[in-house]
Amino acid sequence: MSGTVFNNLELEILESLPIPIAVYDTEHNLLWANRAYQEAAGLSKGDVGGKKCWIARVSKEPCENCPVTSALQTGLPAEVEFTPPLTEDGQGTRGKWLVKVVPLIDKTGSITAAIETVCEMRSQKDTVEEVSGEAEENFETLAQSARDAIIIIDATGRVIYWNPAAERIFGYSCSEMMGQDVHEVLVPEELREQAREGFETFRKTGDGPVVGKVVELTAKHKSGALIPIEICVSPVQKHGTPCVLGIIRDIRERKNAEKALVESQKRFEQLSVLLNDVVWVAHADGSGLIDITPSCENLYGVPRERFFAKPDLWLEMVHPLDRHIAQASAEELFQKGKSEAEYRIVRSDGSVRWVLDRRSLLPNEPGDSKLIAGITTDITERKELQEKLQHQLEFVSWLYRAAEKLVEDFSLVEQARFACRAAVEAFGLTLAWLGKAEKDGSITLLAQYPEDISYPREIRVRWDESPEGQGPTGRAIRSGSPQVTEDISKDPRFSPWQDHALKSGKIASAGAFPLIARGNTFGTLNLYSDQIGVFAKERILQIQSFAHLAATALENARLYEESCSRIERITALRNIDLAITGSLDLRMVTKVALEEIRRQLHIDAASILVLDPFTQTLQYLDATGFDSKRISLTRIPLGRGVTGRAPLEKK
Structure with a gap:
């Protein structure tokens, strides 16, 4: 049989199963039975072969509604409940069996055998009592050690079970709550009527708003305090009586934690916006962004949602000339665990901002994906301040070198020439000339640079109230402050010199800076550019600083030349005096006098x-x-x- 129906491996498996299994041929003869079947039927191994199915089941006559017969005739599975009598030696089981038979059909469609399985059927009462006893014991064990409150109420809403966790959560002992109306004690007054209506619906229909669901509600503690809870309600039977089982969880800690988290997140977002910092967290594998603070919209100028939709958007917004810096920083992150870089970004409106990008790999549990946390700070103002300070430092250094140069020579004209050339080269201008304010209101040209531009020599400028005194030069001397004409073609006060200026092709804007030293206005430093609007506030301050320095040097040169002139005059008078007192020859005296006059007057x-x-x-x-x-x-x-x-x- 084993070679025709089952192979050796299949027989070994069937032999080891605890379910009674037997195989019959088409004549109802027992071909094979496993050990469990032999034990259940009281058969020895030698008694298996050749027995009819009803004899094998300890019966003297064929069974009514025999399942083997049915399966062999119909080719369909069959089953029957069977109560075998006691064996002759009093062994065996009087319990009821459930016999199931399945026909075996070969490749040609012919029925070759039938497989029978037997299951012992115990009485429902015995089973229920056994299961109920075990369930009661297990329930009590679990309920006593549970962290959640487990409460059972009867059909009237009164407590019939109250575990230790319920005592801890609500403050009432078991003895205090037994027999109490749960709605009256635990439900807040404003919710009590609604709770009673829901319970009444449950009693009538078996359904309700909290049945079979986890719902958040508010309950009342013994102290009168209201506490948030999670509750799940299910119908149960206790000793055959319909009851309601409620499992309640105290969620005060969770609610407090959630509230603290929300408040913390809100404070964090407010702080990040205040500080202009963008804080973000992303998957290290580049699969996506986890979170980013709303301040990203202020920094990048794009909606926050776009960063979630396109994880590499930040890199696209990096200035093309700085993109290699950002990429190198990202590579350094995976090598060292953290990185820091400064680079420029181009906002959606085209404006450029400087950012400080700091990143760190977050520690993770084994098996978890790695995360990156980053803080991006707008450092544009800092960069602009650094650049401004650098320019100021360079200007101060240049001013110091200019001061050294100005004191090298006490020639008024040479110092005026140096001042003009230095101003043109340092401030990127096209023309400079320096004029001395005369007492009669006129301006005397002392020097210019470059000298091949004829404009300063062609114009007539004054510093009085005449029309020639209404330009930037005259106004600067009268007011003692810089005067700028941003566009000479549109300023009517510049009309006396407009044609000459435009003809030169080198002048579009003009500025005059008073040369003031020791409270006296020496004159003006007049500067010109072929661009409109070049005299910005910062540049005006720098030029005026240079003008003050030049004014001091020019005033010193003027005083030096006046002192030298006075000394020469005194020397001349002394020479004449010596000639007069040392000779009675009038011709000799006049000769000395004439030579001194020529020398002093440069005639x-x-x-x-x-x-x-x-x-x-x-x-x-x-x-x-x-x-x-x-x-x-x-x-x-x-x-x-x-x-x-x-x-x-x-x-």
Whole structure:
């Protein structure tokens, strides 16, 4: 049989099963039975072969409604309940069996055998009592050790079971709660009517708002305090009586934690917005962003949702020239566990911002995916301040070098030339000229740079209230503060010089900076650019600082030249005095006097005329520097011409 129906492995498996299994041929003869079947039927191994199915089941006659017959005839599974009699030796079981038979059909469709399985059927009462006893014991064990409150109430809503966790959560002992109306004691007054209606619905229909669901509600503690709870209600039978089982969890700690978390998150987001910091967390494998603070919208200028939809959006917004910095920082993160980099981003509106990007790999549990936490800070203002400080430092260094240069030479003209050239080169301008303010309201040109531009030599500028004094130069001297014309073509006050300026092709805007030293205005430093609007506030302050430095140097040079001139005049007077006292020869005295006059006045020729009181004429006495001797014939009537009026007016 074993070779025709089952192979050896299948037989070993069937033999080891605890379920009674037997195989019958088409004549109802027992072919094979496993050990469990032999024990159940009281058969020995030698008794198996050849027995009819009803004999094997300890019966003297064929069974009514035999399942083997049915299966063999119909080719369909069959089953029957069977109560075998006691064996002759009194062994065996009187219990009821459930016999199931399945036909075996070969490849041709023919029925070759039938497989029978037998299960002992115990009485429902015995089973229920056994299960109920075990369940009661297990329930009590679990309920006593449970962290959740387990409460059972009867059909009237009164407590019939109250575990230790319920005592801890609600503050009532078991003895206090037994027989109490649970709605009256635990439900807040404003919710009590609603709870009673729900319970009444449950009694009538077996359904309700909290039946078979986990619902958050509010309950009342013995102290009167309201506590948040989670409750799940189910119908149960206790000793055959319908009851309601409620499992209740105290969620105060969770609610407090949730509230603290929400408040913390809110404070964190407010702080991040206040600090302009963007805080984010992402998967290290690049699969997506987990969270990012709303401040990202202020920094990047794009909606927060776009960062979730496109994880590499941040890299796309990095300035193309700085993208390699951001990528290198990302690589460093995986090598060292953290990274930090400064780079520029281009916002959605096209503006450029500087950011500080700090990242760290977060520690993770074994098997969990790695996370990256990052803080992106807007450092644009810091960068701009650093750049501004660097420019200021460079300017101060340049100003110091300029000061050294200005004190090298006490020549007024040379210092004026240096000031013009330095201003053009340092501030990126096209023209500079320096003018000295004269007492009569005119401006004297001292120097210019570059010298090949004729504009300063072609114009007439004053600092009084005349039309030529209404330009930036005149206004700067009168006000003592810088004056700027942003666009010379649109400022009517610049009209006297507009044609010359536009003709030069080098002038579009102009600025005049007063040269003030020791409270006195020496003149102005006049600067020009071929661009409109180049005189920004910061540049004006820098130029004025240089102008003050130049003014001091120019004033010192002026005082030096005046001092030298006075010394020379004194020396000249001394030489004349020595000539007068050391010689009685008038010609010798006049000769010395004429040479000193030529030298002090920087003139080519000079003559001395004396007044003849009798003829009232000025007559030649001596002369020097004249090519012709006809000067000796000079006779000028008193009062005629400039020379004739000088003695009369004494000036």
